[in-house]
Amino acid sequence: MIENHLSLLLVALPLLAAPIVAALPNGRLPWALSTLVSWSVCYLAAWQLMNVSSGQVISYELGGWAPPWGIEYRIDAANALVALIVSGIAALTLPYALKSVIKEIPQQQHALFYAAFMLCLTGLLGIAQTGDIFNLFVFLEISSLSSYALISLGKKRQALTAAYQYLIMGTIGATFFIIGVGLLYAMTGTLNMADLAQRLPELYEHRTIHTAFAFIMVGFALKLALFPLHLWLPNAYTYAPTVVTIFLAATATKVAVYVMLRMVFTVFGFSFIENTPTDELFLLLCVTGILSMSFYAIYQKDSKRLLAYSSVAQIAYMMLGIGLGSVLSVTATLVHLFNHALMKGALFMAIGALIYRVGSSRLEHFSGLGKQMPWTFAAIVIGGLSLIGVPGTAGFISKWYLVLAAIEQQHWLIVGVILMGSLLAVAYVWKMIEVLYFNATDEREQQNTAVKEAPLMMLIPMWVLVLANVYFGFNTELTVGTAEQAVKLLMPGAN
Amino acid sequence: MISLASEQLIILAIVLPLLAAVLIVLADKRPNLREAITLISASVVALLVIILATRINAGESPGFDVFDVVPGITVSFSIEPLGMLFALVAGTLWLVTSIYAIGYMRGHHEKNQTRFYAAFAIAISSTLAAAFSGNMFTLFLCYEILTLSTYPLVTHAGTAEAKRSGRIYLGILLGTSIGFQLLAILITWSVAGTLDFQQGGILAGKLDPAYAGILYALFIFGVGKAAIMPFHKWLPAAMVAPTPVSALLHAVAVVKTGVFTILKVTLYIFGSDFITSSGASDWIIWFAAVTILLASLIAMTKDNLKARLAYSTISQLSYIVLGALIAVEMSLVGASMHIAMHAFAKITLFFAAGAILVAAHKKNISDMGGLGRAMPFTFIAFTIGSLSIIGLPPFGGMWSKWYLALGMVQTEQWILLAVLMISSLLNIAYLLPISVRAFFAKPKEGVVYTEVKEAPLSMLIAIGLTSLACIVLFFYPDPFYNLAVDAATGR
Numbered sequence: 001m002i003e004n005h006l007s008l009l010l011v012a013l014p015l016l017a018a019p020i021v022a023a024l025p026n027g028r029l030p031w032a033l034s035t036l037v038s039w040s041v042c043y044l045a046a047w048q049l050m051n052v053s054s055g056q057v058i059s060y061e062l063g064g065w066a067p068p069w070g071i072e073y074r075i076d077a078a079n080a081l082v083a084l085i086v087s088g089i090a091a092l093t094l095p096y097a098l099k100s101v102i103k104e105i106p107q108q109q110h111a112l113f114y115a116a117f118m119l120c121l122t123g124l125l126g127i128a129q130t131g132d133i134f135n136l137f138v139f140l141e142i143s144s145l146s147s148y149a150l151i152s153l154g155k156k157r158q159a160l161t162a163a164y165q166y167l168i169m170g171t172i173g174a175t176f177f178i179i180g181v182g183l184l185y186a187m188t189g190t191l192n193m194a195d196l197a198q199r200l201p202e203l204y205e206h207r208t209i210h211t212a213f214a215f216i217m218v219g220f221a222l223k224l225a226l227f228p229l230h231l232w233l234p235n236a237y238t239y240a241p242t243v244v245t246i247f248l249a250a251t252a253t254k255v256a257v258y259v260m261l262r263m264v265f266t267v268f269g270f271s272f273i274e275n276t277p278t279d280e281l282f283l284l285l286c287v288t289g290i291l292s293m294s295f296y297a298i299y300q301k302d303s304k305r306l307l308a309y310s311s312v313a314q315i316a317y318m319m320l321g322i323g324l325g326s327v328l329s330v331t332a333t334l335v336h337l338f339n340h341a342l343m344k345g346a347l348f349m350a351i352g353a354l355i356y357r358v359g360s361s362r363l364e365h366f367s368g369l370g371k372q373m374p375w376t377f378a379a380i381v382i383g384g385l386s387l388i389g390v391p392g393t394a395g396f397i398s399k400w401y402l403v404l405a406a407i408e409q410q411h412w413l414i415v416g417v418i419l420m421g422s423l424l425a426v427a428y429v430w431k432m433i434e435v436l437y438f439n440a441t442d443e444r445e446q447q448n449t450a451v452k453e454a455p456l457m458m459l460i461p462m463w464v465l466v467l468a469n470v471y472f473g474f475n476t477e478l479t480v481g482t483a484e485q486a487v488k489l490l491m492p493g494a495n
Numbered sequence: 496m497i498s499l500a501s502e503q504l505i506i507l508a509i510v511l512p513l514l515a516a517v518l519i520v521l522a523d524k525r526p527n528l529r530e531a532i533t534l535i536s537a538s539v540v541a542l543l544v545i546i547l548a549t550r551i552n553a554g555e556s557p558g559f560d561v562f563d564v565v566p567g568i569t570v571s572f573s574i575e576p577l578g579m580l581f582a583l584v585a586g587t588l589w590l591v592t593s594i595y596a597i598g599y600m601r602g603h604h605e606k607n608q609t610r611f612y613a614a615f616a617i618a619i620s621s622t623l624a625a626a627f628s629g630n631m632f633t634l635f636l637c638y639e640i641l642t643l644s645t646y647p648l649v650t651h652a653g654t655a656e657a658k659r660s661g662r663i664y665l666g667i668l669l670g671t672s673i674g675f676q677l678l679a680i681l682i683t684w685s686v687a688g689t690l691d692f693q694q695g696g697i698l699a700g701k702l703d704p705a706y707a708g709i710l711y712a713l714f715i716f717g718v719g720k721a722a723i724m725p726f727h728k729w730l731p732a733a734m735v736a737p738t739p740v741s742a743l744l745h746a747v748a749v750v751k752t753g754v755f756t757i758l759k760v761t762l763y764i765f766g767s768d769f770i771t772s773s774g775a776s777d778w779i780i781w782f783a784a785v786t787i788l789l790a791s792l793i794a795m796t797k798d799n800l801k802a803r804l805a806y807s808t809i810s811q812l813s814y815i816v817l818g819a820l821i822a823v824e825m826s827l828v829g830a831s832m833h834i835a836m837h838a839f840a841k842i843t844l845f846f847a848a849g850a851i852l853v854a855a856h857k858k859n860i861s862d863m864g865g866l867g868r869a870m871p872f873t874f875i876a877f878t879i880g881s882l883s884i885i886g887l888p889p890f891g892g893m894w895s896k897w898y899l900a901l902g903m904v905q906t907e908q909w910i911l912l913a914v915l916m917i918s919s920l921l922n923i924a925y926l927l928p929i930s931v932r933a934f935f936a937k938p939k940e941g942v943v944y945t946e947v948k949e950a951p952l953s954m955l956i957a958i959g960l961t962s963l964a965c966i967v968l969f970f971y972p973d974p975f976y977n978l979a980v981d982a983a984t985g986r
Contacts, residue, residue, distance in 0.1 A: 391636040422673050476565050
């Protein structure tokens with residue numbers, strides 16, 4: 001019974017939980033319920049991935065209406081992987097949230113905070129699950145609106161401007177997307193992705209289809225913060241409450257990259273893209289994005305902002321895989337999608353623990369903390385190494401596939417840029433490590449010697465992610481295996 | 496232990512130092528227990544590599560896969576003669592260095608000693624793992640772990656200078672390895688479809704010989720640890736570390752992992768026949784030759800003893816690289832033997848430098864006039880090490896230079912032979928004056944050495960052992976010679 005409705009339950013559970021959480025009295029109850037929900041959702045997502053991991057496709061008809069008239073949830077290895085990332089990160093972020101939220105968010109807003117969190121989870125999971133392009137828009141709005149609210153809860157006043165900025169940019173993105181969807185509907189009369197994929201090839205020459213494609217691409221490029229449409233992201237990540245930054249950094253952009261994959265490979269088909277300048281444009285933007293954003297990251301003085309710029313650069317790696325458009329490169333994109341969630345999740349959690357103890361996210365306030373908080377420090381070192389792509393970490397696997405894909409196509413410039421990006425990552429990661437490792441020379445030192453290690457409730461989720469970074473650097477059965485299955489379905493003709 | 500299979504001994508040799516690192520951290524507050532852990536594990540590791548070496552000499556070639564990372568890319572370990580030779584050097588010298596380090600760290604009142612011993616053990620574990628690597632991926636993995644685990648050792652002092660040196664250290668080593676070496680590995684993988692070390696190489700017949708030179712250069716310069724100019728700056732920078740680190744890691748383990756990697760790539764990725772037939776090394780040879788001469792010349796200008804020794808190491812490493820690049824049997828034997836011979840001689844010199852620092856608080860050569868009479872034992876050892884580096888009989892260093900020169904004669908590389916000879920003269924010019932000054936010059940105005948005694952006993956024991964080894968290896972180079980010949984001829 002549960003297995004039949006698995007796909008729907010994943011979305012319905014957090015959706016139903018949201019109003020209940022909002023109605024609960026402030027205190028620990030809202031937290032406890034959302035944690036419970038996120039764990040069950042994570043369990044369901046793992047179950048779902050197991051069902052599709054060997055290449056099956058689950059088609060779930062919502063309300064019993066057959067596609068293409070009704071809404072269809074169409075689950076293959078790609079969705080299932082993304083759903084697992086989103087729910088897995090949520091399941092780890094929520095236990096971590098308890099202490100952090102108490103410190104950063106006023107108590108009367110706790111219930112609302114967790115309710116918004118549940119809605120955001122609903123939206124992101126919905127985007128991952130659905131096979132209907134309009135339904136996708138609805139979930140996109142659910143996740144976006146709730147994340148605006150979440151970001152605005154940040155402690156500093158700039159959180160409001162950051163949320164507002166994101167709201168404007170996000171709304172433009174969503175509007176562009178819906179315009180594109182409208183045009184597609186006008187031309188084909190369908191909103192179902194699989195159905196669209198069948199109908200579009202005969203309309204490839206039509207200018208409306210090209211317009212629709214452009215709107216959809218730009219719309220989602222805004223949502224996933226593709227350079228140079230990334231301007232909302234650094235502020236949003238910097239000023240949002242730590243827990244929100246962890247969750248959004250590890251999931252929201254990943255889901256947007258997934259949509260990009262779906263649109264490019266399933267809905268439009270890569271043969272369509274190749275006849276447009278899109279893939280070259282992607283490559284150009286990604287190359288400039290990787291280099292410029294990594295440079296920006298080096299010069300940041302705020303740890304959260306540093307990691308935010310790093311995220312923009314990392315997203316460009318994923319888009320690079322889409323732009324190259326080969327089996328290897330798309331595998332690399334999917335693998336990096338997963339791995340980047342692990343490394344950024346771990347890093348932001350570690351930074352969050354530092355903020356929890358010191359009350360500031362500025363790098364200069366962290367000096368010498370490595371000694372007081374060895375576990376948090378070690379988490380930053382390992383997470384950072386994974387971000388650089390040192391062998392033995394998950395990040396190495398992503399880089400390995402991406403560079404191989406570029407070598408395969410003899411794109412030597414891109415090979416150089418990817419490796420250069422790793423070297424720039426060494427610079428900005430080591431900037432954080434140096435601050436923590438060496439003692440300060442000024443009076444800050446005395447203040448920081450009283451700091452204690454982060455509470456266990458924060459360390460455990462952090463270290464689960466840290467160990468995952470190492471584990472998936474050696475055992476790639478889940479990541480690469482699933483990604484290869486997904487690519488087979490995304491690019492049926494390619495192998 | 497004798498009854499265990501060689502595969503189990505390999506695992507034990509790699510895991511034991513790691514285990515020791517954990518125990519060292521746990522024994523933080525009890526220095527004697529902590530040092531006991533270091534000494535016991537170092538002794539066991541030394542014993543393990545000796546047992547393994549006898550078995551390899553008897554013809555065994557153990558190897559096993561640990562697990563697949565991605566299909567076709569495996570973490571695997573196997574022993575061939577070259578790796579055994581390197582492991583034998585690193586494993587035995589860890590014990591000697593540990594004895595030395597205890598005296599040095601206590602005598603010099605260093606802070607954070609727990610971190611020091613723990614990081615040291617991890618570095619040794621990754622060095623041994625690199626020596627036993629069964630394929631290029633595993634070697635690269637160990638190479639990077641070694642870089643990272645030595646960072647806390649280089650920056651041990653925690654000063655602004657240490658921080659700056661740490662940046663140079665990591666910047667060059669990570670930069671070259673990610674920028675060039677990883678790229679070379681990826682290209683190799685996409686061309687050959689495997690990264691296994693195989694006798695005769697994996698690239699011959701698969702890679703267009705026209706591109707062999709470029710790929711080979713990516714490997715050679717990608718191995719920053721071999722300190723070929725212009726990627727040599729990290730080694731003098733690393734001298735900010737405590738002397739035991741400079742001695743074992745930056746004269747033996749780390750730098751030799753570099754040249755070892757180059758030898759491995761030459762023998763088992765390209766294959767020496769492919770190198771000579773494709774002319775892949777034709778122009779890179781000159782980088783090594785220039786490094787030999789230039790580093791020797793720079794060494795002469797350095798007054799700081801450790802800096803002079805560092806440049807001497809850079810020069811000597813390129814001997815090994817040169818031997819690999821010439822890629823004929825004799826030169827490969829010479830290169831492999833030089834890993835061992837240089838290790839014993841250079842570690843003696845660094846041990847002596849550390850002893851001088853602890854006992855007389857002197858860093859600069861110009862301040863050491865007359866010091867030999869206060870510390871005769873240290874300076875006699877220093878002289879023995881110097882003579883072995885120069886390559887005079889009756890010291891072990893002679894053999895490796897002998898075979899290197901034979902290789903050059905065999906290939907009629909007369910210019911390179913001249914480089915080797917000039918470099919030997921330069922060695923004399925920058926090493927011997929130190930001993931001469933110490934024994935025969937007068938101290939500076941107003942300096943008297945009546946207070947200065949020899950360094951603590953544990954340091955003297957270590958110095959004695961390594962300088963004795965320099966002499967013994969002249970009369971009995973067989974353990975290393977046999978392994979080197981086996982490696983070069985592909986037994």
